[in-house]
Each structure stands twice: as C-alpha cells, then as structure tokens.
Amino acid sequence: MSNTGTWMQRIAQDWLVHTLTGSAAAVGITLALQFLPILLFGLYGGVLADRLDKRKLLLFTQSAMGLTGLLLAALTLTGNVNVYHVYALAFVLGLVTVVDNPTRQTFVSDIVGPDLLRNAVSLNSANFQSARIVGPAVAGVLISAVGSGWAFLFNGLSFLAPIAGLLLMRTGELNPARRAPRGKGQLREGLRYVGSRPELLWPVVLVGFIGTFGFNFPIWLVAFTDRIFLAEAGTYGLLNTLMAIGSLSGALLAARRGGSRMRFMVAAAGGFGALLMIAAAAPVFWVFALLMVPVGLIGMTFVISANTSLQMASDPAMRGRVISLFMMVFVGGTPIGGPLLGWLTDTFGPRLGILAGGLVCAAAALAVALILARIGGLRLKVDLRRGHRHLDFVPRAPAVGEVPREAARELPDETPEEAAARPRREENQHLSRTP
Template structure:
C-alpha cells in the first residue's frame, strides 16, 4: 500500500501535518477525513444489524429452551474462538493488508447472518443451528476484530487515534440504541427472521465502503515480516510492560464477570419483572444511551491514565451490585444508563491506552490479546454466571458479577501501586482524604523505569 502525499518517513506518523491540531478541535475531528467517514457510515449501518441479531438471537434461544444457561452457552460459543485462536488473528492483522482482510471477514459475517435468517424463515431452526452459527461468527471475529481495531490508525494516523477510537465506540453504541428497539418491535410483530435478514444484508455497507476508499490516502504502518515465534514475541512484549499487562488483566476480569448482560437482562425481564421482548429491548436501549454518552465524552476529553481506567472498573462493579438490589423496575432500568456510561468509558480508556503504548508492528498482537481476554473470557464467565443465575436467581447472579469486578479492581490497583513504589494510606480524620496512594518510605530502592506502571 503506497503512502499518501506528504507522508512522513516514520511508518506510523500522520500524513497530514495539520492532523495533530485537528485532534484537539472537536468531538468529531476524525470525520473530516474522507476514508474515515466512509468507514464510520458503513460500520454504523452494520452495527445496527449486529445489535438486532444479538437481541433476536438471545431471545430465540430463550424461546427454544427457556434456559438462561442456554443463552450463556450461545454467547460462550460465539466468543470461544477468540479464546482459542485470538492471538493468531493479531498475527494476521500485523502481517497482512488490513483492508483486504476486512473485506474477507465482513463478507463471511454477512453470509452467516443470511444463513440464520433462512433457517428461521423456513421454520427449520433448532438451538444447535444457533450454536453452530454463533461459533462460525466467532471464527470470523478472530481475524476481524484486531484488523478493524488497528485499521483505524491507517485511516486517521496516531494524532487522531484516541478521537477515532471513541467515535468508533459512539457508532457502535448509537447502533445499540436503534438495533434493540427495532429488534424488539420486529420480534413481537413478525418474528426473529427479519432481524437476522437485516443483519446479513447490512454487511454490504462496510464491504462497499472498503471498496470505495482511496488507498493512496491511507497512512501506512509497519508490517511484521513472516517469521517464527511471533506469538511468543507479542506475549513477551506485553509481559515486560506493566502499562500493557495490567490493563489487559483488568479487562479480562471485567469481561469475564461483568459483561454478561445477555444472561442477566433476559433473566430479569422474564423471571423478576415478568415481561417480554419489548422490555428486554428497552433495557438494552437504556444501557446503550449511557454507553453512547460515555463514548462521546471520551471522544472530546478522554483519559488514558491507568488510575482512571481502574476507577471506572471499580465504579462499574459497584453499579452492578446496586442494580442487583434494585427493588422495582424503574430503578433497575434507570441504573442501565450509568452502567452503560461507566462500562464504555472503562473500555475506551483501556483500548486507547493500549493502542498508544504499543509499537506499530506489535499493535495487532497487543489488541488481539486485549480482545482475546475481553471477548474470549466470555466462554468462561457466561456459562458460570448463567448457572448461578438459573440456580440462585437473577439477583444473586448479577451481585456475584459485580462483587468479582470490584474485587479484581482493588487487587490490580494494589499491584500497580506496589510496582509504582506507592502504598495505600488510610486517614479517618475529618477534612482529610480517607484513602490515598502515597510514596513508600524513603530509603527504599525505586523501581526501574521499565517497571513503573502508567499511573
């Protein structure tokens, strides 16, 4: 892929000298770049279909089986390939032309949606069909996710990367507002098949967008050459850098135990509030409103500091605990908005900090590890928390997830404080900060620069 006019000699520098100034001008700075606009529009259309299929798929499995465990198993199968093969997707993203790779993965995902639609329309769909297609979708996602995450840097360059990452999340969450609402209406009125059909056809938008891009305006990044040991090299790179390792660890805990809303919201809708698909879609929409707000706030003024990321994870866990104890529907529904906001802010902060801290030739492997622990942890957490929800009730299932997220945040914060040469100070006097991290006693050997986390 040839560099565009005015490209800098460094492999991951912006082609346009004005780009660093644009990054600070507005929430929507990245949309000034034609290729990114095309990408943004195509992704938004496809994301609406993705959310429609998620809602329809969860409700279809629940209708076929009546089991929260079966819903959890479907979610687990969709993300199991990421757990098993996720790092290989990162190697492909580092090694291949990302635009051509995305053309293949997006086309495959569209065909999967159309297949599920055909089975549903003909009345031949069984739960094992949904399981198989969810697993196939997961296989396509293995290569699609790291390629899509890292392709953004080729569209906008490093100066606008934080803004573009946030806008991508805003696109996804905007679709999350529209998709569940439309899916709820379609499921109630005409059945799940129409949601699956729209999803399959919606992948035409990103495919056509990729074909319309001006390849000469893409900002080339360094590609990893073919060679042995590239998986081990990526893992060693992350292990040696606390600013990469510990955000990924925290994302793994939150992904495993906190992002299991398909299980919890279905169970709360059916077993606690005794309602139907419309209420399930409403709860997803309210969460999406909060997530979209968080994404837009991050696009304007996001933070990449590790302490901010950890604080968001802790707040997310506490909000889950609060939702588990909500005594009435309106309070439970209202908590979906801050849950979405804090959860999305956490994910954007972790995503952006990892991309900015990774070298261009390593970025695909770092982001594939990030996606592997976030999405790939679902096969572990979803069946486990689905079992807890089935046997002990939705409130205990949600409470368990919230307490585990909050506990993991405390553990990671203490480890990072130790690496950074800090200790936890507790001061109960009035007018003083009751909890604070302060430097350890003088005379202690300070950690080497490479061992200090980005606090």
C-alpha cells in the same frame, strides 16, 4: 447501518435461544460458543492483522459475517431452526471474529494516524453505541410483530454498507503501519512483549476479569425480564437501549478526555463492579432500568480507556497482537464466565447472578490497584478529615535501609550487606564533617 443490524441480531439471537429452550444457561452457552474461538485462536488473528493488508482482510471478514446472518435468517423464516443451528452459526461467527476484531480495531490508526487515535477510537465506539440505541429497540418491536427471522435478514443485508465503504476508500490517503514480516515465533514474541511491560500487562489482566465476569448482560437482562419483571421481548430491548444510552455517553466523554491515566481506568472498573451489585438489589423495574444508564456509561468508559491506553503504549508493529490479546481476554473469557454465571442465574436467581459478577469485578479492580501501587512505590492513604481526599495513593516512605527509587538509579551496584550498612556509614560521614 451494519452496527444497527448487528445489535438487532444479538437481541434476536438471545431471545430466540431463550424461546427455544427457556434457559438462561442456554443463552450463556450460545455466548460461549461465539467467543470460544477468540479464546483459542485470538492471538493468531493479531498476527494476521500485523502481517497482512487490513483493508483486504476486512473485506473478507465482513462478507463472511453477512453470510452467517443470511443463513440464520433463512433457517428461521422457513421454520427449520433449532438451538443447534444457532450454536453452530455462533461458533462460525466467532471464528471470523478472531480475524475481524484486531484488524478492525487497528485499522482505525491506519485511517486517522497516531495523533487522532484516541479521539477516533472513542468516536468509533460512539458510532457503535449509537447503533446499540436503535438496534435493540427496533429488534424488540420486530420480534414481537413478525418474529426473529426478519432481524437476522436485516443484519445480513446491512453488511453491504461496510463492504461498499471499504471498496470506495482512497487507499493512497491511508497511513498503514509497517507490516510485520512473516517469521516463526511471532505469537510468543507478542506475549513476551506484553508480559515485559506493566503498563500493558496489568490492564490486560483487569480487562480479562471484567470481560469474563462483568459483561454478561445477555444472560442477566433476559433473566430479569422473564423471571423478575415477567415481561416480553420489548422490555428486553428497552433495557439494552438504556444501557446503550449510557455507553454512548461514556464514549463521547472519553473522546473529550485529553489523556487516560492508569488510576482512572482502575477506578472505572471498580465503579462498574459496584454498580452491578447495586443493580442486583433494585426493588422495582424502573430502578433497575435507570441503573442501566450509569452501568453502560462506566462500563464503556473503562473499555475505551483500556483500549486506547494499550494502542498508544504499544509499538505499531506489535499493535495487532496487543489488541488481539486485549480482545481475547475481554470477549474470550465469555466461554468461562457465560456458562458459569448462566448456571448461577438459573440455580440461585438473577439477583445473585449479577451480584456475583459485580463482586468479582470490584475485587479484581482493588487487587490490580494495589499491585500497580506497589510497582509504582505508592501506598493507600486513608484520611477521614473534612475537606481532605479520603482515599488516595501517595508515595511510600522507604523502609530503614531502603534506597528511594530516584536515589537508587544513581548508586553503583552493591551487595545487600553494603546496602544495609549504608545509612550508618552516611551518618558517620556526616558526623565527621560536623565541627
């Protein structure tokens, strides 16, 4: 119920800003202000999630988010709203989200325990995407009929549902992780923890690029609706609904997967960038609209794969800080990508704006794939023969004088000169034993 209200407010807020200003860049500024606090303070939210009672934290954050919706509704329904009110409330909502996001994400593990974590994260995303199907469609009709204010009012009241759910929980049946004790340097400790583990670091880097340059759909869909297809809020809501159908499908498919390999996550990121570039060239509305389904599916598959991989690979006592870093780079990059891509969209047109985002996403996926392959001792193999896999990563043959990784673990420490001379020494030993 609350997720439906949240999506209604997102659609109404984007359309209200566009109505007040007529600018895609203004929509980008709104997004930037909403996510700027996550970029600046996101890691502190993770420290609080690791240190404090998650259920009590969520009661506070959900109440505060409901109040921002009610205040925006009051301003809009009385006719006193202007774009600066929206900017200010978006910034306040971002401050609350700094604590809410990592707390809510890691609270899933407290509810179901580690064995069901992957499925629970996927089904939680499916819940969110189900609301994304209903919310934009209802918002589009509501905005066209009576205005944006009623969508804001519904969202503010909808937070009564999660608040009631949190209050009714039987706390004795939760599986709370061990809380991190209060101490100095916990922020730096979290950064060092991620930086020292490639299985955490490179997914976070890739998520940062995809979140900053790929998930700017409020800018692109508003601009395509208004400037390319010359349509109204109902069409904007329809495009969001079609994307949500794809996202829901991606969430349900992710729930069925038994594992999440790193190469699958990187491939999803590359496919997402490619689909954005294809959408940029869509000649007519129905082609663009149908493309929103696979865009949503692949995008959600990537996000869930990255989220669950990070949660399962991190220590429970560090999980809040790891997920806060994940959320910080995923949505905290919007203050950079939002205004930049909004300016590109306004100046050069919506098609070039979404094309630029897709190019950056595809390039980032390729770069991370090559880095991970090098770390893992792999190389890219191209095979154009029929019946063979055309592109694949295979073990890299060691260079002359280089020790294979498995053998290197068994060798004692030696100087570079001794390592270089080892192949000749081993050959001589073999010849001396040959009759």
